[in-house]
Amino acid sequence: MNLQGFQVPYYLDEANGWALEVTELRRQLKLARAEGIKVRALVVINPGNPTGQVLSEENQKDIIRFCKDEHLLLLADEVYQENVFAENKKFFSFKKVSRSMGYGEKDLSLVSFHSISKGYCGECGKRGGYMEVTGLDNDAKEQLYKIASVNLCSNISGQILMSLVMNPPKSGEESYKSFQQERDSILASLGRRAKRFAEALNKLEGVSCNEAEGALHLFPRLHLPERALKAASAIDMPADTFYVRKLLDATGIVMVPGSGFGQAPGTWHIRSTVLPPEKKLPDIISRLSTFHQRFMDEFRK
Structure with missing residues (x-):
């Protein structure tokens, strides 16, 4: 099916540790609109694939403001959130950062993705994940639910592992120390x-x-x-x-x-x-x- 979609690329600043510059986003958005492309969403992977960079909280705030100002859906791939190696860096979810800025669901449309296979649990072997949808109207959410529901076979093992990622052993429980x-x-x-x-x-x-x-x-x-x-x-x-x-x-x-x-x-x-x-x-x-x-x-x- 041809849905007449277009990918609008943007480039990270390699000389600056693969930084995601909002000036680059604005430049590419302007070029796309000049060609008659109606840009609807921005995809950000944090921590990054393939580059391995971790966005700063301030950089994330700039990206959130950009999406809000330009009325873009923010698709936040955050599946590597457990894998942060640099001592001066920390992972912040885009939802948490947007809420800290005082933005609610009416201010920013956001889809956040997480997975079992990219952190420490599945390590690219097992597959399972979820997306959290905020700031979309109910009709859009119903369509997403409909698409997800047409799968003939549910990924039972992936769902079980995802539940373990979301609810790991807690302090005081028998398996907490070994976990x-x-x-x-x-x-x-x-x-x-x-x-x-x-x-x-x-x-x-x-x-x-x-x-x-x-x-x-x-x-x-x-x-x-x-x-x-x-x-x-x-x-x-x-x-x-x-x-x-x-x-x-x-x-x-x-x-x-x-x-x-x-x-x-x-x-x-x-x-x-x-x-x-x-x-x-x-x-x-x-x-x-x-x-x-x-x-x-x-x-x-």
Whole structure:
């Protein structure tokens, strides 16, 4: 079904830690409207995928004001909220921030998303989640409920796990201590993996990578030799796809080209997770480093 929808891209500021600048949002909104596109919603992922940044509370307030002023529905993907690694950063839900600003349901239309599979519980294995809808009229909510209700088979295991995420063991309960220990151990390990992998990527020739503040990903930028760009162009393939295909063939390591996510024109990135087991990370880094140096040497000649 063609609903004649359009995606309006916006770009984060890589030089400023992947900041989401409202000036960029206004610029893209103006361009879209000039082309006759009726922009209805803004999607924000916080903590970020694929970039791993965590928005500051002030930045969130600016985004909320922007959506209110421009009458945009705010779609807040907050599935990585447990994964915050930077000591100077903290997760704030858009709903909590908007309420702290004195905004109620009549002021801001907001859909908040959460999941079992992106924090410490499902770790990208099990699937289940929810969305909380606020500020939409009842007719819109009825349509959403109708769409959700047509599923033939309910995701029972996902619903059970989601209930556990929303209602974890409480202080004083028998399993509370072991739950806290396992959760903290998983999150601490993910933080160490993110830091170690970012450090390794920044040691590679022609690679620059912002530190992961949260989520489960890194989004390093590739500065590839001109011969590599020409070789990719000769087979009608984006340069970052060319790189990750060769990486896969040579090492078995899977990364995703940045062109699949949208990136500033003229730049090339790759997305990596920090999910491999911590004990396997040294070997992965070694294989990646060896491949990368051989790639650079081959196409620098």
